[in-house]
Amino acid sequence: MRPVRLSAAAAGAVVIAMATVSGCAEKADAESEDAVRVTATDTSCEVSKKEFPSGHLQLAVENKGAKVTEVYVLFPDGRIVTERENIGPGTKASITAEIKAGDYEIVCKPGMKGDGHRQKVRATGGKAVKRDPQLDAAVADYRTYVQQQADGTLPKAKVFADAVRAGDIEAAKKAYADSRLGWERTEPVAESFGDIDPKVDVREDGLEDGQDPETDWTGWHRLEKSLWHDKKITARDKELAEQLIKDLTDWQKRVGTAVITPTSMANGAKELLDEVATGKVTGEEERYSHTDLVDFKANVEGAQKSYELLKPVASKNDPDLVKELDTQFAALNTLLDTYRANKNTYVFTSYDKVGKDERKELSDGVNALAEPLSKLAAAVAK
Amino acid sequence: MTENSSAGVDEAAPAGEPRPASRRSVIAWGGVGLALGAATAGGTAAALAGDGTEPAAGAAGEAVPFHGAHQAGIATAVQDRLHFAAFDVTTRDRAALARLLREWSAAAALMTQGRPVGGGAFGGLAEAPPDDTGEAIGLKPSRLTLTLGFGPSLFAEGRFGLERRRPEALVDLPKFPGDNLDPARSGGDLCVQACADDPQVAVHAIRNLARIGFGKVSVRWSQLGFGKTSSTTPEAQTPRNLFGFKDGTHNIAGTDDAALTKHVWVPSSDGPDWMVGGSYLVARRIRMHIETWDRTSLQEQEDVFGRDKGEGAPVGKAKEHDAPFLQAMLPTAHVRLAHPDSNGGARMLRRGYSFTDGTDGLGRLDAGLFFLAYQRDVRDAFIPVQRRLARQDALNEYIQHVGSAVFAIPPGLRDERDWWGRELFS
DSSP, X not given: OOSSXXXXXXXXHHHHHHHHHHHHHHHTTOOOTTOEEEEEOSSOEEESOSEEESEEEEEEEEEOSSSOEEEEEEOTTSOEEEEEEEEOTTOEEEEEEEEOSEEEEEEEOGGGOSSOEEEEEEEESSOOOOOOHHHHHHHHHHHHHHHHHHHHHHHHHHHHHHHHHTTOXXXXXXXXXXXXXXXXXXXXXXXXXXXXXXXXXOOGGGOOTTOXXXXXXXXXXXXXXXXXXXXXXXXXXXXXXXXXXXHHHHHHHHGGGOOOOHHHHHHHHHHHHHHIIIIITTTOTTTTTOOHXXXXXXXXXXXXXXXXXXHHHHHHHOHHHHHHHHHHHHHHHHHHHTTOSOTTSOOOOOGGGSOHHHHHHHHHHHHHHHHHHTTHHHHHHO | OOOOOOGGGGGSXXXXXOOOOOHHHHHHHHSOOOOSSOSOOOHHHHHHTTSSOOOOOOOTTOOOOXXXXXXXXXXXXXXXXEEEEXXXXXXXXXXXXXXXXXXXXXXXXXXXXXXXXXXXXXXXXTXXXXXXXXXXXXXXXXXXXXXXXXXXXXXXXXTSSOGGGOOTTOOOOXXXXXXXXXXXXXXXXXXXXXXXXXXXXXXXXXXXXXXXHTTTEEEEEEEEEEEESOOSOXXXXXXXXXXXXXXXXXXXXXXXXXXXXXXXXXXXXXXXXXXXXXXEEEEEEEEEOHHHHHTSOHHHHHHHHTBOSSSOOBTTOSSTTSOOOGGGSOTTOHHHHHSGGGTTTOOOEEOXXXXXXXXXXXSOEEEEEEEEEEESOTTTTHHHHHHXXXXXXXXXXXXXXXXXXXXXXXXXXXXTTOOTTHHHHO
């Protein structure tokens, strides 16, 4: 889990939205000749041109409908470039953004809900993104991997949930860490949906003021606390186990539709290491079960999967980086192996038995890998 | 620390015959030892001090040349802020370590001139993290100096094949009475001393070097410092340490070539070749028991140091820079014990900083002096001086050495093609 739950897309939208606001302030009502006029009604979304140069984009919006509307500029994969809400009937609004060459959609949402009415548009000039068949294959393979991980998680999660429902603490404890492997391997993808992660993987400290751990805290870590800390399974825990399966099933159904790009794969790999650095190395993630090293291993495996798929391209663009990543993945895996007796299992040393010096060594290993891994996205985007 | 004179001394016994030790002094006599500003300057320095030949400390924003015969950050006029970092080398690959030192040298050459590392902090590939971390954008070079050193552990057998190149003078420091050293704040294979007039510039430098080093080195410990406690510019106002006393009155001046040659730089006659023009650095984290010190009478404070608090004059003298008459001070006075005349002429160039790392959980400031001293040979300077201080210094009641490290500081880099450790690794 990550403490601040802004998906990459959401974070990007915030930044651009802020830019939009300041752009409005500067331009006031001045409507430049280059502006794209957007005429929104309750049933349509008309644009004055469907092709315009990349760079500074100004949308001059007029709401001729009877409903309050909102207007979005979206990437083809649905991420938000910029948006403007609360455009009242009969009013005008100006939206600005800096956009790169490529395809976009302009969306008007009368009533500010539903799918709205869409127009495909294109920004031309500049450096258009070229597609590389090798990268397309990497994305396709990774999508398969992500789906497999979700598919494989469900039966394991059911073993865990069944044990909880049966009130069998020992069996539940035994099944706990295993049930999380697939999730931990592909967590950045699951997190990109925004709504699933808070349900299944939030820690108690991830709750906000006003949220009650007794009623608002759900998912694996609530059950972890019951099993290891409270040492009892309540009626609510049994409900939560059922809910966990429902939420994970939702994930399993939707994960195939996730937006995955070569860059998001590379950055996702780095984010998995970030998860290790901020949550697992410190022992915060599994504070009751101390199964942090299992998550740690799964995070590294997931990162390595992305890396291996991107490697054919990366090795062309940056052979030194690939050499370094091979070395550091191997080193970290070797180090992790010293914490398990049998390499064919995921039975790792309980993290409360891992001393300060050993944690430092693990932390150094993570840093040694994460730093070059942060350059993988650039190596595949070249 | 300092030497001093003062009206307060008239209570003292005649010169050479100090009055009976106070209760606290007695305790100090028998117990721990430690010295704050360890060695001090001698009479010669006193004569030089204030002779008007010293250049000004330099405008706060300007850049200090990175290349030269000696590394910058030693004789350089002491900047206001410090970020000192000791590193463990984690790679076992000698070539990888040498490569890192090359990369560090290039990055240091840029940062000390106020430029970002690599491709800068913005404007590069959107998909990649920027090379530079960016927090120094728009800040002046702030007289940033980056000074690199090699610790004894780097030369250990079975590591990088450097065991035969270890300088004789790079000895492990002995345990001094009263030392309470925390291994997590001691030692290190490498060190980088970052000094600047702007703390953000110093922190930026260490942060970026640490980042470049991931996978090859790992920060073992680091220390922030403020309020320089010694200056190498005697014409300037002598700074005060956290005990409120002027510190480093008779420090070696950065322009005193004769003293630098005699006491700081390694001559070719000392060897080894790769260290000629270099120096040796002792770093000690000295915790000050601030609260008990503050409850100590002015008289005792001045007796402990051997200088008066206001002017900083040695006991029995009127002015800070008056030559001290050591026999006028208590035999346990810090200045008397640390003075070159008490130590066979031993001197060091000190450029320590005060530190306050918050509080200690018992409501006390975790504060003190981060002592840094450069010298030609620790066996003739820090070790004998500290041995004397550790046994006798009245100040020991108020301080405790909690961290310790020693490093060989190689000479300066000649030009852009040169790099830290080039001669050591070739």
